[in-house]
Amino acid sequence: MKLDDYDKQERFDARVLSSVRITPEDADAEVREIVFEVNRPDFDYQPGQSIGVLTPGPHELGHDEHFRLYSVADTPALTEGGNPQITIAVRRVSYIDDYSGERFAGISSNYLCDLKDGDSISITGPYGYAFEVPEDKDANLVLIGSGTGIAPFRAFIKHIYRDIGNWRGKVRLFYGAHSGLEHFYMNDHRDDFALYYDEDTFEAFKALSPRPNWADPIAWDYCLEERSTEIIEMLDDPNTYVYLAGLEDIRDELDRVFAQMIGSERRWARRRAELVAGGRWTELLY
């Protein structure tokens, strides 16, 4: 769906409770975890959904408001005052204009990353489908997130082990980033997934770029192929569900790696079509 097509009529005020940089100062990427309190109790959301953020204008190109989406990074919670609390993880982005070659700061991500505690913003949503949890607790889950695509999985895994509980299927999380410093939810200073390492069914793996200071893509092939026996076994099992989240370019990269692991592009295309048709393939890509 195009951004213009989202319903933005109903708006909620959200106040910043905290904004913390969660990538180390020496990391190239600045990612901030921002927690908001929504001023109305009827703002319901679930892991897998995103909220809309409206950055007030005027902006260049004449639009009054700039609208972007952010995945919720935690399960629903209430503030002390009983209002909904939302956590998002935002990467400060800039981009190079194809024509002028100039570097521009992304409007929404910079607006969010510059907010201070107590500031108020206007949000909409929530949008999108919640990540569906298979009814059968023996189902296997393969979760692949890159960059800020890890945010919805932080919420989803918490939901599976804390809210649902007693999960018996295998849960395998593959977390890609350009460098160890950018594994912001899984590093030496902060590892939110450590809460689940004592669960017998949970394992998490990191994928990195081979040369972090270059623009090389994340080496998904090393990370996935090392575990290809288990992954292929899981994909052969009709009780396995795959979830992808992050920037769109991981789709092509993963297609290449899965085709290699499974033996041919055609076999992978068939397998993926089966997963999609069976509702066992979920993408949250942007």
Ligand SMILES: Cc1cc2nc3c(=O)[nH]c(=O)nc-3n(C[C@H](O)[C@H](O)[C@H](O)COP(=O)(O)OP(=O)(O)OC[C@H]3O[C@@H](n4cnc5c(N)ncnc54)[C@H](O)[C@@H]3O)c2cc1C
């Ligand atoms: C369903 C959905 C969920 C999203 N969830 C998140 C989230 O949890 N956290 C988050 O930071 N962003 C998320 N995004 C991206 C977000 O909506 C914005 O596109 C992003 O913050 C850039 O907006 P901007 O206005 O700052 O810059 P824009 O002018 O819109 O974009 C600037 C450039 O940055 C690139 N870019 C956009 N997002 C990222 C990113 N996350 N990492 C690296 N490069 C990027 C774009 O390709 C573009 O070239 C999500 C997008 C969608 C559609």
